[in-house]
Amino acid sequence: MSGGTLVAGISIEGVTKTYGKAPALRDVSLEIREGEFMVLLGPSGCGKTTLLRTVAGLERVDRGRVRIGDRDVTDLPPRDRNIAMVFQSYAVFPHMTVGQNIGFGLRMKRRPKDEIRRRVADGAELLGLVPYLDRYPAQLSGGQRQRVAVARAVVMDAPVLLMDEPLSNLDALLRLQARADLKRLHNEVKRTTIYVTHDQVEAMSMGDRIAVMRDGVIVQVDAPMEIYDRPATQFVGSFIGSPPMNFLTGTLGGGTFSGDGFSFPTGRPPVSDGRTLLMGVRAEHLTLGGGDIPARVLVSEPLGSHALITAMVGKTPVKVQVPIDTRVQPDEEIRLGIQPGLVRWMDQATGEALP
Amino acid sequence: MVERPSARYLLDRGLVYGFAVLLALWVLVPFYFIGVAAFSPRDAVFEYPKELVPSELTAETMAFFVNSRGVIPSVINSLAVAAITITFALVLGAPAGYALARFRFPGRDGFQLAVLATKMFPISILSIPLAVTFLRLGLYDNLIGVALVHTAMALPFVILVTSGVFVAVSHELEEAAQTLGCTRLGAFRRVALPLALPGLAAAAIFTFVISWNEVFAASILTLRNRTLPAQVLSTLADSPLYYKFAGGFFMVVPAIIFIFFMRKYLLNLWGGK
Numbered sequence: 001m002s003g004g005t006l007v008a009g010i011s012i013e014g015v016t017k018t019y020g021k022a023p024a025l026r027d028v029s030l031e032i033r034e035g036e037f038m039v040l041l042g043p044s045g046c047g048k049t050t051l052l053r054t055v056a057g058l059e060r061v062d063r064g065r066v067r068i069g070d071r072d073v074t075d076l077p078p079r080d081r082n083i084a085m086v087f088q089s090y091a092v093f094p095h096m097t098v099g100q101n102i103g104f105g106l107r108m109k110r111r112p113k114d115e116i117r118r119r120v121a122d123g124a125e126l127l128g129l130v131p132y133l134d135r136y137p138a139q140l141s142g143g144q145r146q147r148v149a150v151a152r153a154v155v156m157d158a159p160v161l162l163m164d165e166p167l168s169n170l171d172a173l174l175r176l177q178a179r180a181d182l183k184r185l186h187n188e189v190k191r192t193t194i195y196v197t198h199d200q201v202e203a204m205s206m207g208d209r210i211a212v213m214r215d216g217v218i219v220q221v222d223a224p225m226e227i228y229d230r231p232a233t234q235f236v237g238s239f240i241g242s243p244p245m246n247f248l249t250g251t252l253g254g255g256t257f258s259g260d261g262f263s264f265p266t267g268r269p270p271v272s273d274g275r276t277l278l279m280g281v282r283a284e285h286l287t288l289g290g291g292d293i294p295a296r297v298l299v300s301e302p303l304g305s306h307a308l309i310t311a312m313v314g315k316t317p318v319k320v321q322v323p324i325d326t327r328v329q330p331d332e333e334i335r336l337g338i339q340p341g342l343v344r345w346m347d348q349a350t351g352e353a354l355p
Numbered sequence: 356m357v358e359r360p361s362a363r364y365l366l367d368r369g370l371v372y373g374f375a376v377l378l379a380l381w382v383l384v385p386f387y388f389i390g391v392a393a394f395s396p397r398d399a400v401f402e403y404p405k406e407l408v409p410s411e412l413t414a415e416t417m418a419f420f421v422n423s424r425g426v427i428p429s430v431i432n433s434l435a436v437a438a439i440t441i442t443f444a445l446v447l448g449a450p451a452g453y454a455l456a457r458f459r460f461p462g463r464d465g466f467q468l469a470v471l472a473t474k475m476f477p478i479s480i481l482s483i484p485l486a487v488t489f490l491r492l493g494l495y496d497n498l499i500g501v502a503l504v505h506t507a508m509a510l511p512f513v514i515l516v517t518s519g520v521f522v523a524v525s526h527e528l529e530e531a532a533q534t535l536g537c538t539r540l541g542a543f544r545r546v547a548l549p550l551a552l553p554g555l556a557a558a559a560i561f562t563f564v565i566s567w568n569e570v571f572a573a574s575i576l577t578l579r580n581r582t583l584p585a586q587v588l589s590t591l592a593d594s595p596l597y598y599k600f601a602g603g604f605f606m607v608v609p610a611i612i613f614i615f616f617m618r619k620y621l622l623n624l625w626g627g628k
Contacts, residue, residue, distance in 0.1 A: 058530050078533040091531035095549050108536030156535065 008069030008082070008159040008192060009034045010055060015064030017050055017216075024050040026216045027064070037186050037193045039207035041200060043239070047216040048196045049088075049164055055194060056162050057081050068160055079108070084153035085162040088169065090145045092137045098148050099124070099133040105156045123155035126185065143174045150182070154189060161191040167202065179205060200240045204228065212236050228282075231344060234351035237280045243308065243319040246286070248279045249348055261314025264292040267340060271354065278351075280344035283308065283321040288328075291337025297328045311336070389607065392600035393417055400597045420601030423594075429586035432498060436573075436582055437566040439502035444509040444562045445517075449555060452517025453547075457526060470511045478508065482575045489576055496578045504576065505566040512565070513558050520554030521547065557617050564613045568606065 010032040017025040024047045032038045040048040053059035055066055057078035065074045073081045084105070093101050103120040111119075124130045127147040137145055146166060153161060166182070167175045183206050186193055197203055203210045204224045211221045212235075220232035231237035237245035250259025252270035257263070257279060271277065288309070295311040295318065302324055309320045309328060313336070320336060328334060345354045391409050392400050397416050399409070420426060454460075455467060485504060486495065494500035524547050532542035570584035577585055587602040594602075 056530075056534055058533070077538070078530075079536045079538065083534060085531070085534040087527045087531055089525060089527050091525065091527040093528060093531075093546055095546075104532070105535035108532075108541075152535070162534075 009036075010160060010192060010194070011065075011067040012051070012055065013065045013067070015051070015054055015061045015066065017047075017054060017059060017061050023216050025054070025061075028216070028218055029064075030211055030218060030221065032192060032194065035190045035192055037195065037206060037208045039203040039210045040194060040196045040213060041203040041207075041210050041240075042198065042213035044198060046213040048198075048213050050216075051213070052162055052164055052194055052196045055081075055160070056083055056085050081160075082158050083160040083162055084156040084158040086146075086149045086153050086164065086166045088165040090149040090166075090169075092145050092148050092152070094137050097134050097136055098129055098140070101137070101148050102129075102133075102151045102155055104152060109156075119155045119157075123151040126154065126188070127151040127181075143170055143178060146170060146178060147181075150185070154185070154191075159192060161189075161193045163193065163195045165197055166195075168197070168199070182206065200242070204240070212239065214239075229342065230353070231280065232353050234278055234280065234346050237344060237346075241282060243283050245280045245282055245344070246316075246318045247346075248281075248313060248316055248318070249276060250279070251276055259314055260316070262294065262316075264294070266292075266343075268343075268345060276348040277354070278346040278348050280346060281338055281342065283319040285339050285342040286318070286320045287337040287339065288320060288322050288326060288334060289337070291335045293336040293338070295334050295336050297330055297332045297334055299330060300326075300328050386607065386611075389600055389603045392597065393420075393604035397595075397597045400600065416597050416601050417605070420598055420605065423590075423598065425581065425586050425590070426583070426602075429581045429583045432580055433567060433583040436498050436502045436505060437563045439499060440505040440509060440566040441559050441562045443502060443506040444513045445555065445559060447506070448510050448513030448558070449517045451514045452519075453521050453543075455514065455518040456521035467515075470514050473507070474511055478504070478569075478571050482572055485572070486575050495576060496580055498580055500576055501573050501582060502566070504572040505562075505569055508569065508572075509562040509565045512561055516558045516561065517551070517555060520551045520558070523554070524550045560613050560616060564610050567609050 010030075012028060012030040012032075015025050015028045016023070028047070028051060030038075030051075040051060042048045050059055054061050055068075057073065057076060057080075061074060065072055067073065068081060068083070078085075093104065096104065099120055102123050103116045106116045106119060120133070121130075124133055127150055129144070129147055129151055132140060132144060132148075137148065140148065146169070150166065163182075167178050170178055179202060186206075195202075195206060207224055209221060210224055210227050212219045212227065212232075214235055220227055220236050222230075222232075227236060228240055231240065231245065234247060237247070248257070248259055248262070250257050250262070251274060252266070252268060253274070255265055255267075257266045257268075257277075266279075293313055295313045298310040298312055298317065301308045301310075305324065307322050307324050307326055309322055309326070311318050311320060311334060318336070346352060347354060388405075393416055394412050394414065395409050395416065396411055396413050397419065399411070451470075455463065489495040489497070489500045492500075494503070528546050528550070529539075529542040532546045533539065537545060568584060569582075570588055573582040573585040574588055581589060584606060587599075587606070591599065
């Protein structure tokens with residue numbers, strides 16, 4: 001594509017959007033840096049697609065501003081925003097060939113014919129679509145259609161690339177391949193990208209940063225590993241990671257953390273008002289044997305590269321990731337250790353992490 | 356080993372097919388005899404018993420009908436009325452269908468019901484007040500007047516058919532066109548319209564048949580400027596039998612051609628596949 005100077009950051013300030021009575025976005029603000037790959041992640045109905053569509057101009061905001069580069073685009077139609085978008089359904093035009101689809105945006109921008117031909121060829125080359133240029137979308141597989149949609153967006157040379165769950169309609173194997181392809185593509189063209197997904201693995205593997213959304217609000221924005229290791233809320237901890245983060249409910253006092261059916265020493269100084277707390281810890285940060293937490297094995301699942309043990313700590317089931325050769329029996333009493341510093345403390349009432 | 360179908364199954368199938376054949380004959384036999392009579396010599400109509408396969412075919416009877424006084428002008432009138440009706444019905448109906456397909460607005464369901472409810476009033480009840488109104492407006496015995504009534508009759512179908520057509524064209528396609536540099540209107544023209552065209556053509560043909568076959572309003576609202584069905588009806592009592600067969604054949608052919616092209620869309624509309 002033409003040079004690497006096509007960059008613009010995106011700035012979303014206090015955007016609110018309501019459908020009927022249900023708020024889809026509540027006072028959302030987000031800064032996306034030039035060339036960054038930002039993932040909007042959340043369960044369905046959290047507002048991530050709505051937020052993407054407000055950046056695209058397909059959705060009007062009730063309040064707030066959207067800036068692309070140094071331009072305020074809040075009141076501009078999509079075609080004046082300098083964006084390109086890949087839709088979940090791909091939205092490849094069925095009455096045009098692959099070549100006509102890829103060149104559609106350039107034709108609308110009235111680029112000269114030979115420039116269109118060259119850039120369509122470049123785009124087809126980039127996405128491996130050269131043999132299919134004269135075919136109609138009905139003659140393509142789902143994966144090929146998805147690549148046509150990406151090529152059509154990329155040849156626009158828009159500084160901002162928006163993607164709405166572009167991989168969700170592909171089968172599992174193809175999705176792995178397409179995920180790697182998209183990441184490679186981003187490294188090559190370096191557009192500022194907003195990528196919407198509900199798949200936390202996609203988000204972790206592709207994003208420079210992830211914005212986790214819930215109920216029309218951004219809960220946490222951070223680098224993937226930061227979000228994984230230090231979730232801002234209980235929701236983020238349980239939404240990201242497979243298995244989700246373990247949470248034990250209890251109170252701190254006299255150097256011990258005690259709850260329903262368990263009590264063990266911990267290094268954390270107690271909170272002043274004695275609130276009920278959640279102790280969040282990931283399955284792979286728990287160790288088997290020689291720890292302070294008594295537990296009873298429920299079941300052990302070998303998963304090839306490792307095994308997953310479900311054990312009861314008091315009355316709470318806890319997942320522990322252990323080496324594959326670990327031998328435990330159901331009902332066996334075990335002791336779990338925690339790697340210090342990898343525990344997240346949260347307020348049980350609000351779900352928010354404590355400093 | 357292939358198991359032989361049970362007697363029960365064969366009986367079921369036999370009944371279903373037998374009934375289907377009976378129904379088909381019930382519809383097709385009159386068509387067949389109308390067609391045969393229209394292309395037999397004039398006197399053959401009066402022969403009895405009837406031959407199932409005509410011994411002599413001729414275009415003479417059809418030629419007699421077409422050359423009868425008033426037939427050619429009434430065909431031209433019919434075509435003119437149909438053309439005006441199609442234009443009105445699509446210009447008014449397609450945008451309404453588009454709106455129903457694309458937008459959730461207050462009163463949407465009510466509107467849809469109201470569109471259908473207009474079919475509750477038989478044209479025979481509306482005709483007299485319409486004739487009076489048209490006389491006052493100077494639209495009586497005027498092709499535009501007939502076309503307006505036909506438009507009113509066709510609109511509910513056009514609105515419902517086109518809304519089905521536009522529902523089938525994904526909204527994301529139009530949005531994609533907008534992100535690629537089209538205005539709202541441009542996206543409609545370059546993406547939604549070409550994809551909807553076969554369906555819109557079907558709606559147009561449907562409208563044509565409604566207008567082409569409509570006789571009641573056309574008879575009441577015209578005197579000298581008759582459409583073909585009105586013309587045939589007005590001369591029916593005084594015309595020979597073979598004229599009626601030829602006229603009937605002439606009027607039924609467009610409807611049959613229409614059904615061939617429309618089958619797909621009508622079945623879609625009514626929930627088949």
